[in-house]
Amino acid sequence: MLLTLHPDNPNPRHLKTIVECLKDGGVIIYPTDTVYGMGCDISQHKAIERICRIKHINPAKAQFSFICYDLSHLSDYARSVDTPTFRMLKKALPGPYTFILPASRQVPRMLKQKKDTVGIRVPDNNISRAIVKELGNPILSTSLPIEAYVEEYTDPEIIHEKFENIVDIVIDGGPGGMQFSTVVDCTGSEPELIREGLGSFEEIV
Template sequence: MAELIKIYEENPSPKAIKQAVDILRNGGLIIYPTDTVYGLGCDITNTAALEKIARIKGVKLEKSNFSFIVEDLSNLSEYATLNNQNFKLLKRNLPGPYTFILPGSSKLPSVFKKKKTVGIRVPNNAIAKAIVSELGNPIVSTSIKDDDEVLEYTTDPSLILEKWERLVDAVIDGGYGDNQASTVIDLTGEQPEVIREGKGSLEIF
């Protein structure tokens, strides 16, 4: 059964962050807040955990479109390749509610070697950034969708726990989440292409 870990975004408790990171390091799955909707995530270096998420989402891991949550752009070359123009675009708009699709790097973990593209996220959320910072590498993440016809995403952490407690190891309660996902922008072509319009403004173009 999953545990509920309360963390305040204004001042994330190092002890609570470490508790979440220990779960990730041990191959566990967590649901955690971002600057958009709550996400389901695991340690990018743990293949068994990655396979668990793929099973939950009903996809094959090598064909999955999970996002990589990174703390900042400093180690991006390990996971993606980008030119100066795209780097400037990311630098201007991250952290923020965007997922940028970029060509994958040759240094990707072996389970993602066949992937030609990766989705990169730097959420503007202190809890998410603190978890990634403490972990020391990206979280592989996917939004948690709802079956509700009115609300696509559950925003209340206690309701999330109720629904997911048998599937994950912890739900990080960072307060009510948003019900609008990130804006997804493909940067692999000659011109940026909007794949999904979400919370992020399109005025950046």
Template sequence: MLLHLHPDDPQPRNLRTVAATLSKGGVIIYPTDTIYGLGCDIYQPKAVERIARIKGVDPQKAQLSFICYDLSDLSKYTKSISTPIYRMLKHYLPGPYTFILPASKEVPKILKSKKDTIGLRIPNNNIARAIIKELGHPILSASLPGEMVEEYTDPELMIRKFDKLVDLVVDGGIGGMVPSTIVDCTGDQPVVIRQGAGAFEMQED
């Protein structure tokens, strides 16, 4: 099913439909501030496994990430972070970044990497954040499978390609083609491990 949500002011009724789909273990395709992605309720392990199958990866090796509503929401899913890292997150978020951080015990086991880390995002996108707010907790943020990024900008094309694999495609308009910048914050210094849509510079203390 293709469901349109207004990019600036998502319709409450349609948001409720999306949240209900996620609560029942559904898988959606939804817009972010970068590319469209696959999403599910992070507390539905079978849905996480479904997304891993769509991507053709083992969930334990997939290094999956998820999106949070805001910084106070994000802070529940990472162990105590230092003041410089918190300042850096505050500077860059919401925005087109994924930060790899130590996972707290709130992170479902299926989503933790072997190193006990998790990728966290707060996209600068009203639809994505409104879905999280309606659902009440974060949703998975996974890239669509394959290399044909240009096919993943138009919801009409995505519903044709993934109609049998997902429960809902959220149409928030044409999406971007460049993924988020990934910054690993688990070492002594933050390290960019994928340069994407967001420019990243070390913050001076």
């Protein structure tokens, strides 16, 4: 199913359809402030396993991030965030960043990597944040199962043509990007740049 949502004012009826799909263990492709991502409800284990099968990855080794609405749920999924780190997160988010933080007990066990960390993302995108707000908990997020994000994967209609038999809903929120988020590891004594992406590391540290 291809559902078109207005980037500024997502249709409440369509949002309800998407949230019901996620609660039923569905997998969606949705826009962010960077590339289009693939996701599911973090509490739906079967959906997480399904995404791992789609991407041919082991859940224990997968590098997923959580799409959150804002930082109000941060303490639910990340533990021991010190004041300087929290200030940096507040400065950077919403925005094209993924922050790796120590995972709390509420993070599903199958999603914890050996290091016991979680990637937190608050995209500057109304659609993805509206979905999370309606759902009431984060979406597990990963990149599409493709070799590289090229021009065609910025077009939701082409994405739908390629993945309509693999996922339940593709959301058309307008053209996507081709650059990933900037990944910052906050588990050490100083923030460490892991991947340079759309967000500027220098601007937030």
